Amino acid sequence: MGRILAIDCGNTLIKATTFDGDRVLAAVGVPHDEVHRLLSVAQEGNVSHAIVAASGRDLEAIVDVVSRHCEVMTLSRDSRLPLAMRYDRHSIGMDRVAAAVGAAAVLPGKRVLVADAGTALTLDVVDSDGTLLGGYIAPGIALMLRSLHEHTALLPALEADGDEPEGDELPLDTAHAMRWGAILAAAAQVDACADRHQCDNVVLTGGNAAIVSRHVKRDHRVDDHLVARGLKTILQHNINN
Numbered sequence: 001m002g003r004i005l006a007i008d009c010g011n012t013l014i015k016a017t018t019f020d021g022d023r024v025l026a027a028v029g030v031p032h033d034e035v036h037r038l039l040s041v042a043q044e045g046n047v048s049h050a051i052v053a054a055s056g057r058d059l060e061a062i063v064d065v066v067s068r069h070c071e072v073m074t075l076s077r078d079s080r081l082p083l084a085m086r087y088d089r090h091s092i093g094m095d096r097v098a099a100a101v102g103a104a105a106v107l108p109g110k111r112v113l114v115a116d117a118g119t120a121l122t123l124d125v126v127d128s129d130g131t132l133l134g135g136y137i138a139p140g141i142a143l144m145l146r147s148l149h150e151h152t153a154l155l156p157a158l159e160a161d162g163d164e165p166e167g168d169e170l171p172l173d174t175a176h177a178m179r180w181g182a183i184l185a186a187a188a189q190v191d192a193c194a195d196r197h198q199c200d201n202v203v204l205t206g207g208n209a210a211i212v213s214r215h216v217k218r219d220h221r222v223d224d225h226l227v228a229r230g231l232k233t234i235l236q237h238n239i240n241n
Contacts (some may be wrong), residue, residue, distance in 0.1 A: 002048030005041065005070070006231035007062060008095060009054030011119050014038070014062065017228035018045035024225050035061045042069040051075060051235040053094045053227075073235055082237040084131040087124075095227050096122050100132045102230030103203045106223065113199040114226070115190045118206035119143060123193045128200075138189055141208050144182040160208055187215035194218045 004019045013029035016038055025045060030037050035058075042050060050066050052059060053075040066072050073079075077089050081097065083104055089097070096116065103114045104126050116122045117140060124135030139147065141160040149157045158179055171177035190212065194202050202220035204213050209222050223229070 003045055004232050004235060005045060005047040005050040005066070006228040006235070007038065007050060007052045007054070007066070008098070008227050008231065009052070009058045009062065010095075014054075014058070015228065016041050017225055017232075018047060019228070019232050022229075024228070027225060027228070032058065035065055038062060039065045039068055042066050049073070049235060049239070051231045053098060053231055073238060075231065075234060079234065080238050080241060082130070082233060083126070084129075087132050087134050093122075096124055096135070097132070098227045098230030098234065099205060100124050100126050100230065101233050102205075102223070102226040102228070104130045105229060105233045106226075107201050107203065110200045111198065113190070113194045113197065113202045115193075115202060115204045115209075115212070116206040116227075117141070117186060117204060117208040117212045121186050121189060121206075123189065125193075125197045125199060133197075136189075136193065138186075140206075141182045141186055141211065144185065145178055148178055148182075160211065183211055184215055186212050187217075190216050190220075191218050 006017045008015045015029055017027040018025040028041060047070050049071050051073045052062050054062055059074060063072050063074060075094050083101055099114050099116050103112045109128050111128045112126045114124045114126060119140050121138045121140045122135060125133045127133050145158045148155045156175060158175060171180050202218050203226060204220055204222045205226035213222050
């Protein structure tokens with residue numbers, strides 16, 4: 001098999017990652033109104049196959065563009081997967097499934113907590129035999145901050161990035177108190193879930209993974225391409241079977 005293009009349609013950007021085997025060659029974010037750029041991504045990466053995780057108009061537009069250069073698989077809830085699932089596959093987001101597959105691929109034989117710190121904070125447990133056992137959904141850092149602003153009279157609107165906690169220092173103003181509270185809440189949920197379900201390893205991914213990582217106490221790794229690795233693994237599984 002030649003090079004693979006894994007396309008994940010997120011809330012903000014369409015993320016396109018090019019693989020040569022297990023090696024990431026390039027990763028770009030494409031705005032939703034610039035889907036046409038994915039054709040040049042496929043051409044420049046010299047890819048032979050692509051897999052797309054999207055829905056509705058995004059899916060149709062992406063497939064229309066990328067299929068001009070290579071074969072395209074669309075990921076759906078009925079797709080064959082290289083892992084078993086106890087979670088209801090008709091209610092789970094396919095990005096969570098792909099992240100679980102990616103975690104099982106990079107840490108085979110381990111019980112893994114997959115923490116995706118994006119718009120939402122999702123926490124999924126993959127057993128040592130490669131089964132997605134289930135998981136949790138909580139507000140991400142940005143949603144926590146937005147909720148505090150929108151549902152109170154005086155708390156300001158803040159972004160997720162900014163100054164972070166250092167050691168045991170206590171916040172001394174409202175902006176820091178809000179931001180640090182959200183970050184530490186996310187990190188504490190990761191630690192608590194890993195302990196509760198006796199996970200051997202923790203993998204963090206998502207837009208706020210680096211922020212959360214600095215405050216997670218459990219041993220863990222950060223993989224910015226975990227969902228893309230899972231998509232690639234799913235595509236390979238379907239081609240080989």
